[in-house]
Amino acid sequence: MAAITxxxxxxxxxxxxxxxxxxxxxxxxxxxxxxxLDGETVWILRPKKVDWAWIGSVPxxxxxxxxxxxxxxxxxxxxxxxRR
Numbered sequence: 593m594a595a596i597t598x599x600x601x602x603x604x605x606x607x608x609x610x611x612x613x614x615x616x617x618x619x620x621x622x623x624x625x626x627x628x629l630d631g632e633t634v635w636i637l638r639p640k641k642v643d644w645a646w647i648g649s650v651p652x653x654x655x656x657x658x659x660x661x662x663x664x665x666x667x668x669x670x671x672x673x674x675r676r
Contacts, residue, residue: 614639 597605611617614637621640626633657663 594607594610594661596610599605604660608617614622616622622637623640625636625638627636628634
């Protein structure tokens with residue numbers, strides 16, 4: 593069983609082994625779920641998984657530049673046309 597230390601600011605410190613087992617790192621979010629098990633309250637921690645299934649679903653338009661200067665110019669043209 594792993595122990596978690598709570599600081600005065602209510603921040604938790606996880607051991608390296610526990611982070612590796614949960615496959616989590618700095619900035620990751622955990623889902624916390626309260627359950628009743630054999631009449632006792634238990635808390636379940638699990639990593640919040642991001643659904644990346646949508647990646648690649650947007651078609652690539654040939655001939656469209658992704659250069660940041662071109663993107664900014666396109667946004668500027670769009671904003672200018674909205675003001676008319």
